Amino acid sequence: MLVLLRAIALSAWREIRTLNSIQGNNFFWFALLLSMQPESMGLIWSLIGSLLLLPALAAPLARIPEIRLSFWPLGETERKFLRWLSKPEAQTSPWLWRLLPLLEFRQIMRTLDFWLATLFAVMGTAYRLLYPNPEPAAFPILAMLVVLALSTLAQNLLGLDGLSGRMRWKMAPSRGYRILWRKGWVLIAITVVLTAGLSPLAALSGMLAALAIGHHSSALSPLDCGAWRFSMGQFFPLGFMQVIGMFSCGIATARGDWVFLGLSVTAYLVSIFVYGWVLENA
Numbered sequence: 001m002l003v004l005l006r007a008i009a010l011s012a013w014r015e016i017r018t019l020n021s022i023q024g025n026n027f028f029w030f031a032l033l034l035s036m037q038p039e040s041m042g043l044i045w046s047l048i049g050s051l052l053l054l055p056a057l058a059a060p061l062a063r064i065p066e067i068r069l070s071f072w073p074l075g076e077t078e079r080k081f082l083r084w085l086s087k088p089e090a091q092t093s094p095w096l097w098r099l100l101p102l103l104e105f106r107q108i109m110r111t112l113d114f115w116l117a118t119l120f121a122v123m124g125t126a127y128r129l130l131y132p133n134p135e136p137a138a139f140p141i142l143a144m145l146v147v148l149a150l151s152t153l154a155q156n157l158l159g160l161d162g163l164s165g166r167m168r169w170k171m172a173p174s175r176g177y178r179i180l181w182r183k184g185w186v187l188i189a190i191t192v193v194l195t196a197g198l199s200p201l202a203a204l205s206g207m208l209a210a211l212a213i214g215h216h217s218s219a220l221s222p223l224d225c226g227a228w229r230f231s232m233g234q235f236f237p238l239g240f241m242q243v244i245g246m247f248s249c250g251i252a253t254a255r256g257d258w259v260f261l262g263l264s265v266t267a268y269l270v271s272i273f274v275y276g277w278v279l280e281n282a
């Protein structure tokens with residue numbers, strides 16, 4: 001039994017080592033910057049660490065070939081003990097998936113970026129509603145953390161489709177700007193919904209800026225992303241420009257400077273048509 005548990009632990013450790021996509025994620029570099037303040041790094045790294053453990057610890061026994069399992073000398077009691085480490089027998093999709101017919105929603109919800117953004121949104125909204133005297137200046141900052149968690153997806157809109165999916169998009173009779181719009185509006189909708197209790201206009205402005213900059217790599221150099229991973233991206237220089245642009249537009253919009261909201265909308269529209277043309281001819 002100990003040998004079996006050691007094999008399962010080794011399998012889980014190998015799974016953790018494959019979760020290196022965080023190195024190309026915008027939020028990872030932001031977390032490194034926050035590590036300079038010890039009072040801030042505890043919560044941030046705890047959230048990231050807990051999310052990274054989820055795919056590694058989910059049904060570790062299922063990663064061992066069934067034919068190898070059949071040769072292990074296990075008794076009935078031991079097999080019952082290990083049953084909780086296996087995949088459930090029912091392979092039907094959860095009821096939630098049936099309520100989300102759009103593939104883009106399902107793809108984004110299967111990334112760790114989405115769940116990190118959701119955690120920040122829930123905690124930020126709870127702070128606003130439950131704390132006796134919440135600080136109004138903190139609301140746009142919390143909203144921008146949600147945008148930051150999703151920003152790497154904004155520079156890799158076609159990464160979740162894989163190589164075969166990107167080839168299908170290229171051969172489809174659809175204009176490039178329509179492809180980028182179909183992918184991008186899902187991120188915009190998720191951002192506004194998650195930040196509805198914080199500062200949705202600031203988040204909208206920030207996400208439009210992130211998409212305007214992220215269209216460059218989405219059209220020219222998308223990176224494959226697996227399910228239940230942080231999305232891959234390029235922080236230097238593209239991700240860095242995203243962070244500067246979305247925080248500048250988002251915070252300025254929250255302060256009532258609508259010029260920055262107009263700038264983010266204009267930049268998004270120009271970018272979607274320019275890189276839509278690039279996508280068609282790439």
